[in-house]
Amino acid sequence: MMNIEEFRDYCQSFKGVQEKMPFSDVSDKYSRDVLCFYIGSKWFCFVNIEIFDFCCLKCAPNRNLELQASYMGIKPGWHMNKHHWISVYFNQDVPDRTIKGLVQQSYDIVYKSLSKKEKELIQGI
8 A cells, every 4th residue: 555655656657746845834734734746837636745635636527527437536636627637535445556557647637738848957957
């Protein structure tokens, strides 16, 4: 089973990824512990580093409902647009291999949405 260190290493393995904890000043403890993984100026994944209960990922709308119907551990995106984001719960019925594939897919979707300038900056890394 995946742990937070393995998950972080995997997310950071993609080209141009940066991580930030952008909610450090909010009153909600859970949100303060959220680590976001960015490609360019947009995030493709976030996870709570203390609880490590689920990650939130960008998902193609045509796969969103199919994934939720296939796995108990995939729900609509927490605090995100439910049409484009899913929450994938760890230690449930979603295999680590599938979670990693969904992280890769999220990275790819967000990368494709970046401006030409941002893509060029990332390719130059």
